[in-house]
Amino acid sequence: MTKIKATNITWHEGHVSRQERETLLNQKGTLVWLTGLSASGKSTIAFTVEHALVQRGHLAFVLDGDNVRHGLNKNLGFSEEDRMENIRRIGEVGKLYVDTGIITLTSFISPYRRDRDANRALLQPDEFIEVFVTAPIDVCEERDPKGLYKKARAGEIKGFTGIDDPYEEPLNPELVIHTDKVSPQEASVQIISLLEKNGRIPALDA
Amino acid sequence: MTKIKATNITWHEGHVSRQERETLLNQKGTLVWLTGLSASGKSTIAFTVEHALVQRGHLAFVLDGDNVRHGLNKNLGFSEEDRMENIRRIGEVGKLYVDTGIITLTSFISPYRRDRDANRALLQPDEFIEVFVTAPIDVCEERDPKGLYKKARAGEIKGFTGIDDPYEEPLNPELVIHTDKVSPQEASVQIISLLEKNGRIPALDA
Numbered sequence: 001m002t003k004i005k006a007t008n009i010t011w012h013e014g015h016v017s018r019q020e021r022e023t024l025l026n027q028k029g030t031l032v033w034l035t036g037l038s039a040s041g042k043s044t045i046a047f048t049v050e051h052a053l054v055q056r057g058h059l060a061f062v063l064d065g066d067n068v069r070h071g072l073n074k075n076l077g078f079s080e081e082d083r084m085e086n087i088r089r090i091g092e093v094g095k096l097y098v099d100t101g102i103i104t105l106t107s108f109i110s111p112y113r114r115d116r117d118a119n120r121a122l123l124q125p126d127e128f129i130e131v132f133v134t135a136p137i138d139v140c141e142e143r144d145p146k147g148l149y150k151k152a153r154a155g156e157i158k159g160f161t162g163i164d165d166p167y168e169e170p171l172n173p174e175l176v177i178h179t180d181k182v183s184p185q186e187a188s189v190q191i192i193s194l195l196e197k198n199g200r201i202p203a204l205d206a
Numbered sequence: 207m208t209k210i211k212a213t214n215i216t217w218h219e220g221h222v223s224r225q226e227r228e229t230l231l232n233q234k235g236t237l238v239w240l241t242g243l244s245a246s247g248k249s250t251i252a253f254t255v256e257h258a259l260v261q262r263g264h265l266a267f268v269l270d271g272d273n274v275r276h277g278l279n280k281n282l283g284f285s286e287e288d289r290m291e292n293i294r295r296i297g298e299v300g301k302l303y304v305d306t307g308i309i310t311l312t313s314f315i316s317p318y319r320r321d322r323d324a325n326r327a328l329l330q331p332d333e334f335i336e337v338f339v340t341a342p343i344d345v346c347e348e349r350d351p352k353g354l355y356k357k358a359r360a361g362e363i364k365g366f367t368g369i370d371d372p373y374e375e376p377l378n379p380e381l382v383i384h385t386d387k388v389s390p391q392e393a394s395v396q397i398i399s400l401l402e403k404n405g406r407i408p409a410l411d412a
Contacts (some may be wrong), residue, residue: 011391015253015268016260024260034321047221054222054230059265060222061306071328072298075291092278093299100267102306185217202246 021101029098035134039140041179093117227307235304240338245346247385269381
């Protein structure tokens with residue numbers, strides 16, 4: 001190690017450790033994987049958690065269709081192969097984010113168990129939290145903020161999850177949130193409490 | 207906004223702004239794109255900068271072959287098309303990292319001007335810093351820490367940049383670092399000084 005006076009830095013060789021970054025951030029990198037039907041409430045919950053965490057001084061970030069489908073995955077369509085690659089890439093970016101120490105929330109339908117489990121397998125057990133966001137499909141269909149169910153029913157969209165493509169429910173998610181029964185705020189409290197309980201973020205003083 | 211007493215949180219709708227995250231981190235998300243021949247010194251410089259920034263309390267992260275080629279881009283080879291897609295994906299991940307507020311360093315040969323310029327175009331001018339890391343090719347070939355030049359000369363690797371594939375030098379990089387003349391530490395001081403000068407991180411008090 002060489003001391004350079006001008007910048008007051010001790011020089012290191014090699015990589016910054018995961019632990020050094022996590023100490024800096026006062027949190028442990030975690031991937032909170034939200035899965036569920038279109039209009040089940042994933043994004044609202046993800047952004048509510050993100051806001052609450054940032055307000056508490058934590059670095060959180062949401063990966064969703066808006067910032068992934070139009071960027072990293074803009075060369076993917078909706079074939080089975082492309083959907084699998086879509087979720088695979090998101091899992092790999094999630095792993096990079098976790099390695100960076102960030103509380104990362106992903107908001108994608110991610111209908112296939114196999115693809116979600118493959119992403120879980122990229123991480124340590126305590127780094128991956130699968131949250132099944134669910135409401136009866138007729139509730140989702142009534143919400144339909146983007147008019148997608150309507151288009152799927154009209155046959156304008158093919159292979160729409162829940163209509164003519166399957167959604168495989170998680171078998172052992174860390175959390176199940178029924179959005180026809182709890183508010184996004186209540187859902188967020190559940191997720192944040194789990195992050196605290198698992199030691200990913202420190203609990204607030206009572 | 208609803209005040210929930212139990213967790214002392216004010217609930218927000220919508221996204222956390224870039225500015226909120228940058229205030230939290232006391233830095234501005236920036237992509238420092240290191241480009242140059244194999245063994246020119248990109249990785250050593252990237253990890254030296256990363257260490258120095260983390261030591262100053264900043265969140266920095268290096269994207270390199272180790273964490274990208276074996277993960278996100280493990281389904282890509284070395285054809286021209288795959289190389290282009292490799293650099294495109296790294297640029298898109300870099301953009302996500304910049305949006306998260308992170309000082310991000312990428313360490314890839316990235317030989318083609320077109321690919322680097324496409325990534326520059328994803329970001330605002332002040333968010334992208336292209337650093338040309340260079341040494342005479344015989345110096346790089348003598349270093350050859352991974353024995354790649356040797357294999358390329360023996361014909362065991364085809365399409366190796368600098369041997370039988372071109373390296374297109376940046377026309378207007380923000381920095382040029384001659385690693386046959388300056389140490390990794392001196393190179394790091396140059397990069398960190400530029401980050402300070404451009405207001406990406408606050409300058410240290412004298």
